Amino acid sequence: MTQMAAARNGTVTEEMERVAEREGVDPAFVRQQVADGQAVIPANVGHDSLDPMIIGREFATKVNANIGNSEETSDIEGELEKLHTAVHYGADTVMDLSTGRNLDEIRSANVTHSPVPVGTVPIYEAVKRASDPSEITHELLLDVIEKQAKQGVDYMTIHAGVRMEHLPLTDGRKTGIVSRGGSILAKWIEENGMENPLYTKFEAICEIFREYDVTFSLGDGLRPGCLADAGDDAQFAELDTLGELTRTAWKHDVQVMVEGPGHVPMDQVAEQVERQQEVCDGAPFYVLGPLVTDVAPGYDHITSAIGATEAGRAGAAMLCYVTPKEHLGLPEKSDVRDGLAAYRIAAHAADVANGREGARDWDDALSEARYAFDWREQFDLALDPDRAREYHDQTLPGDNYKEARFCSMCGVEFCSMRIDQDARSDGDMESIEADADDRTPLEDSSAAAVNRPPVGTHDGADIPGPDADMPADTEGSADD
Amino acid sequence: MTQMAAARNGTVTEEMERVAEREGVDPAFVRQQVADGQAVIPANVGHDSLDPMIIGREFATKVNANIGNSEETSDIEGELEKLHTAVHYGADTVMDLSTGRNLDEIRSANVTHSPVPVGTVPIYEAVKRASDPSEITHELLLDVIEKQAKQGVDYMTIHAGVRMEHLPLTDGRKTGIVSRGGSILAKWIEENGMENPLYTKFEAICEIFREYDVTFSLGDGLRPGCLADAGDDAQFAELDTLGELTRTAWKHDVQVMVEGPGHVPMDQVAEQVERQQEVCDGAPFYVLGPLVTDVAPGYDHITSAIGATEAGRAGAAMLCYVTPKEHLGLPEKSDVRDGLAAYRIAAHAADVANGREGARDWDDALSEARYAFDWREQFDLALDPDRAREYHDQTLPGDNYKEARFCSMCGVEFCSMRIDQDARSDGDMESIEADADDRTPLEDSSAAAVNRPPVGTHDGADIPGPDADMPADTEGSADD
Numbered sequence: 001m002t003q004m005a006a007a008r009n010g011t012v013t014e015e016m017e018r019v020a021e022r023e024g025v026d027p028a029f030v031r032q033q034v035a036d037g038q039a040v041i042p043a044n045v046g047h048d049s050l051d052p053m054i055i056g057r058e059f060a061t062k063v064n065a066n067i068g069n070s071e072e073t074s075d076i077e078g079e080l081e082k083l084h085t086a087v088h089y090g091a092d093t094v095m096d097l098s099t100g101r102n103l104d105e106i107r108s109a110n111v112t113h114s115p116v117p118v119g120t121v122p123i124y125e126a127v128k129r130a131s132d133p134s135e136i137t138h139e140l141l142l143d144v145i146e147k148q149a150k151q152g153v154d155y156m157t158i159h160a161g162v163r164m165e166h167l168p169l170t171d172g173r174k175t176g177i178v179s180r181g182g183s184i185l186a187k188w189i190e191e192n193g194m195e196n197p198l199y200t201k202f203e204a205i206c207e208i209f210r211e212y213d214v215t216f217s218l219g220d221g222l223r224p225g226c227l228a229d230a231g232d233d234a235q236f237a238e239l240d241t242l243g244e245l246t247r248t249a250w251k252h253d254v255q256v257m258v259e260g261p262g263h264v265p266m267d268q269v270a271e272q273v274e275r276q277q278e279v280c281d282g283a284p285f286y287v288l289g290p291l292v293t294d295v296a297p298g299y300d301h302i303t304s305a306i307g308a309t310e311a312g313r314a315g316a317a318m319l320c321y322v323t324p325k326e327h328l329g330l331p332e333k334s335d336v337r338d339g340l341a342a343y344r345i346a347a348h349a350a351d352v353a354n355g356r357e358g359a360r361d362w363d364d365a366l367s368e369a370r371y372a373f374d375w376r377e378q379f380d381l382a383l384d385p386d387r388a389r390e391y392h393d394q395t396l397p398g399d400n401y402k403e404a405r406f407c408s409m410c411g412v413e414f415c416s417m418r419i420d421q422d423a424r425s426d427g428d429m430e431s432i433e434a435d436a437d438d439r440t441p442l443e444d445s446s447a448a449a450v451n452r453p454p455v456g457t458h459d460g461a462d463i464p465g466p467d468a469d470m471p472a473d474t475e476g477s478a479d480d
Numbered sequence: 481m482t483q484m485a486a487a488r489n490g491t492v493t494e495e496m497e498r499v500a501e502r503e504g505v506d507p508a509f510v511r512q513q514v515a516d517g518q519a520v521i522p523a524n525v526g527h528d529s530l531d532p533m534i535i536g537r538e539f540a541t542k543v544n545a546n547i548g549n550s551e552e553t554s555d556i557e558g559e560l561e562k563l564h565t566a567v568h569y570g571a572d573t574v575m576d577l578s579t580g581r582n583l584d585e586i587r588s589a590n591v592t593h594s595p596v597p598v599g600t601v602p603i604y605e606a607v608k609r610a611s612d613p614s615e616i617t618h619e620l621l622l623d624v625i626e627k628q629a630k631q632g633v634d635y636m637t638i639h640a641g642v643r644m645e646h647l648p649l650t651d652g653r654k655t656g657i658v659s660r661g662g663s664i665l666a667k668w669i670e671e672n673g674m675e676n677p678l679y680t681k682f683e684a685i686c687e688i689f690r691e692y693d694v695t696f697s698l699g700d701g702l703r704p705g706c707l708a709d710a711g712d713d714a715q716f717a718e719l720d721t722l723g724e725l726t727r728t729a730w731k732h733d734v735q736v737m738v739e740g741p742g743h744v745p746m747d748q749v750a751e752q753v754e755r756q757q758e759v760c761d762g763a764p765f766y767v768l769g770p771l772v773t774d775v776a777p778g779y780d781h782i783t784s785a786i787g788a789t790e791a792g793r794a795g796a797a798m799l800c801y802v803t804p805k806e807h808l809g810l811p812e813k814s815d816v817r818d819g820l821a822a823y824r825i826a827a828h829a830a831d832v833a834n835g836r837e838g839a840r841d842w843d844d845a846l847s848e849a850r851y852a853f854d855w856r857e858q859f860d861l862a863l864d865p866d867r868a869r870e871y872h873d874q875t876l877p878g879d880n881y882k883e884a885r886f887c888s889m890c891g892v893e894f895c896s897m898r899i900d901q902d903a904r905s906d907g908d909m910e911s912i913e914a915d916a917d918d919r920t921p922l923e924d925s926s927a928a929a930v931n932r933p934p935v936g937t938h939d940g941a942d943i944p945g946p947d948a949d950m951p952a953d954t955e956g957s958a959d960d
Contacts, residue, residue: 190907226847427670
């Protein structure tokens, strides 16, 4: 039985109990949100190592990291190391986008070891197994999807909204179809002169998903690949189809989230989120950025984290990270770290902006430590403790500087917080209490449980990797 | 005569002609904006090397980079190298925040060589010359300000809004007073029991500024240093005083911009900008970020670029960059590069969002080159060409890959743009023209003239530096 079927039957599952605990909310609220399709708990019945999590606009904003091999690499150990890195730096879900060799082994290893939901794009394996995208058969597609469901994959991107009638709407674009799955299906449709097989077989896919409780991630195969193409007829025609498919999946008690762009100017991000929420009846929106400008290859973790923050503020439920290598090459481990940092920032900033209970506690605790010149605590509370410590110690490495009332940015004579504290010893201003005892406690805060990586999110210690014997939440870990 | 006095007399100055040309607008419009105080042209009458620029909400969003030495370093060559780096990576203005030795020599060298306006914070020199902040006299302050004005400084941060009556409003804060100038003046006020000398002598400062046409940058000495303190009574009481001082300066025909925070949650950024515009009668808003979360030391160029984009979208005129070293240490050259990249992104994304004429041309031209697999053109058009090329070439360095229809991110089999183009050879979809001849021209676009660094902004070739003999706009420059 799927989480959605259970929820609709009035049952609070173990998974709902767990996510309620993690988010600091009532299990009954979780059940209602899942029953109504407003949130999803991607949890394949066969994914034993999973620590359940929830994706929905009423919960903390989540972050996905894409991992997986390319044609050049096929090493399982290397892939598990990527999984470890992603979980260590705070990925709430991972997508295995492998397109090289050993697809089955890598996927199984990821599911076996991952404490976070694993997503895939089954059309990639179908392409690998057919001699050409246009040779993919309906049977092959369903076969691949069922096999991956059996392997324990928690959610799958299904580009069923790329319909034959939408394709000519992309003719006037600057960058055509930029989704890999979207372009593969467009080629299939064009060469076979038939409707998208993922669309025509959608109810058969629903039946498979219901059996294993796989969550749909309805792919936006026609998403804009540049600002000029944002919000065009092709994009919104596909979105309308995704709304229709959302309702179809719900009839089968199958959970659904909907994928979104891409490249969108800052002033259009909020309206894009609002439109998806309306067209898809509140199904969780899972966005890729969006990038708010096309001009900065090499910095697209930043161009997209800006759009992602605005999307999260407007109601997007999960943000798919983009790394600095986007548009340029295959990301390395350091890119995964930079991408996740940018996206943990976006997700948390959105939660603070939305007034999510407890979210700002994290900011408060860190700022209190900062004002108290408690450098060690400031590093420990930082989103990336290793990097904060590394940057500080570049100029003032000595242990004595960990209690100094200044850093090298301004020096002791010009440190505003030092001067401010001294000024409060005379005159009209009162001292500000900054002792450790007076600080915001994070133990009972949802910020501590959900927002803070790597301490507060999933434990990656059981994932084989170069530093697998080192707990993911200790100060000493340095796996970059 | 100041630019404002000339504008009010109906005169279009050479500087107004030049900025009108750069921004692609009518000189009469520039004159009116300056006359009304809605925009400033910081251009000290003695700054001979200046290429004039304009700051105002009706013009392209600008970026400032802070440079300057600390107590540990005092090398003029090193400082000029920082100036070179800042201009090379697209700083529209620089602030010399030196607090070490040789302040006069460094300031003079910066003014002599800088093609962009140079700003300072004169209270820093006053502190260096007095034995203690509380020993600063009114005479010393005016003396320092007049000397710096004579040296050709184009704008100065004057923290005249930190009034005695505002100080107790900071008592309940988490991080007190985090502006260096603000904390120095608070200490002065507390120890002397007298009103802020920059406030009591404000009209005398106006007279000096009028003589040399120095622009006020009214400092926000009580800006919030953490999310919890954003928008509190202390901040807004000071803002009201800055509004009053804006009107006083305008009576003296002196140009004014107003500084803003700091640390502000994403949902409050736009309303903060709107409030400043209302309280200060539309005087240009010059914001430091703001950071939308406190939790990410080491990544504050990102936390703040998010807020800066939103601020620019809402009407802020200039964005003061923040580097990855913020809160942790003195920035190095690579930090200046990363900070400027993040802020050029923010400024440009805001201009696109605001529909500034020609701004999106840059995005369009780059995306067209991307779809055409014209890698060299894509790199040349990139915000940071060297970095884009470097990242691409890490995996595919060969010259033949500069025309390849894929990169290592997806590989040839899964490159969506390659598949999309192939799909358009049969079926219903039409080909998308991507020849060089069909692309968006940037020659006559304001995006090319104002937004693109380093090609389109100021020429840094005359600034002495390690690569001073290499033009700042060639591909080969690599001064990181």
